[in-house]
Amino acid sequence: MFDLKNIRENPESFDVGMKRRGLAPQAEAILALDEDARRLTLEMNDLQAIRNTASKAIGAAKAKGDEDEFKRLMAEVESVKAKLPALEGAQKEKAETLRDLLSGLPNIPAADVPDGADESANIEIRRWAEPKSIDGAKEHFDIGEALGQMDFETAAAMSGARFVLMKGGLARLERALACFMLDLHTGEFGYEEINPPLLVRDEALYGTGQLPKFKEDLFGINTSEQFWLIPTAEVPLTNIVREKILAEEDLPLRYTAWTPCFRSEAGSAGKDTRGMIRMHQFSKVELVSIVTPEYSEEEHERMTSCAEEVLKRLELPFRTMVLSSGDMGFSAHKTYDIEVWLPGQGRYREISSISNCGDFQARRMMTRCRKKGEKATRYPHTLNGSGLAVGRTLIAVLENYQQPDGSVVVPEVLKPYMGGLENIEKVN
Secondary structure: OOOHHHHHHOHHHHHHHHHHOOOOOOHHHHHHHHHHHHHHHHHHHHHHHHHHHHHHHHHHHHHHOOHHHHHHHHHHHHHHHHHHHHHHHHHHHHHHHHHHHHHOOOOOOOOOOOOOOOHHHOEEEEEEOOOOOOOOOOOHHHHHHHHOOEEHHHHHHHHOOOOOEEOHHHHHHHHHHHHHHHHHHHHOOOOEEOOOOOEEOHHHHHHHOOOOOOHHHOEEEOOOOOEEEOOOOHHHHHHHHOOOEEEHHHOOEEEEEEEEEEOOOOOOOOOOOOOOOOOOEEEEEEEEEEEOHHHHHHHHHHHHHHHHHHHHHHOOOEEEEEOOOOOOOOOOOEEEEEEEEEOOOOEEEEEEEEEEOOOHHHHHHOOEEEOOOOOOOEOOEEEEEEEEEHHHHHHHHHHHOEOOOOOEEOOHHHHHHOOOOOEEOOOO
16 A cells, blocks of 8 residues: 555656556546545535534524524534535545555555566576586476375366375475474574464455455455455464554564465466476465564565575575566565576576565555654554475475485485485385
8 A cells, every 4th residue: 555645745756666567657546536535525524513513503592592593503404414425425435446546556666676577677686506417307296206205186186286295205395394494484583483374354465465456366265254265374474463553662573484375376377287386275484574664675685585594504506586676576665586496497486585565565454663652653664575485495305306216315404304214215
């Protein structure tokens, strides 16, 4: 959501931000609706003031026995009462139209975000480790199926496409990855582990920006009360502070959670149809920070380094990209993507997106913060990122640690979580 006062004072700057997002100018339409809504509010206030004054005078006229004045005042009150419903309805309609317009507009890119329409304009800012050279490298689904521990056919029979059933060593490996990530983020990086709800209401998804614009990407639950399966733990973790006034001395707040995530993958027909890259259900370790505005850029770099550290300890080559204005997510002010090397595909693939959302989500959630001893409040900044997508990390481990005999070596840092299993081999 946006600061209307800022749009009134800087309409050209707002339109430049929308243009960088590939959108037409919006300020004129926003300000016209805003002006109409405020004018109608003033008219309502004036009429209500007239009604209140007349109502008080009615008693005085009756006490004096001034019948003519009493009748005039009663007629005036009735006239005002007759006009108010239409004004209230018109004002509500304008306010809702304005809210709907603002709710559908993405966050404005930061000044240092590269301009561009899509991922082709993303810029690499660093990379770590050289990709491994593996003769005849296989993709993860070929490795997993040959091991007899990755079963897409059985999953499809019970749930349809874009689901997988894993067992044995691979199921243990996925759990090991998640536990390793959680231990690292909580033990070394200071995140508080949360076990959040997996079902949320409309207002939670509105707060983080998934609703109303991206309803088709969500899975809804048809019950007497509307619920949605979370597309990412960003939603419940960020909404922990919804409609709260936070003490600035308690910031930053840092949360992490390992949860399943559910996405319809609307519009992805034909993309990554084989394997685990694009699933309806997957697991992810999420990172969320709530910080004061002055600290958000530093926190963005910190959160990115926390996610990168997971890959460093797994010894998986990666590169970090800053996304262009046209490739960022809806709520993002600035985003870094971490892309891991996949030998089977012979290219880097996204494994984490880390976004600074500025005050965009805080405004939608009505979350504020206050300095000790002050009455004034302001909006904190929110950040979120994958630390990491567990399924995609499993893919990277399978492809980078594959052996000529078809087995997979367990990375050194995961061995304490594997119950003595050091190699994942075919099940007989």
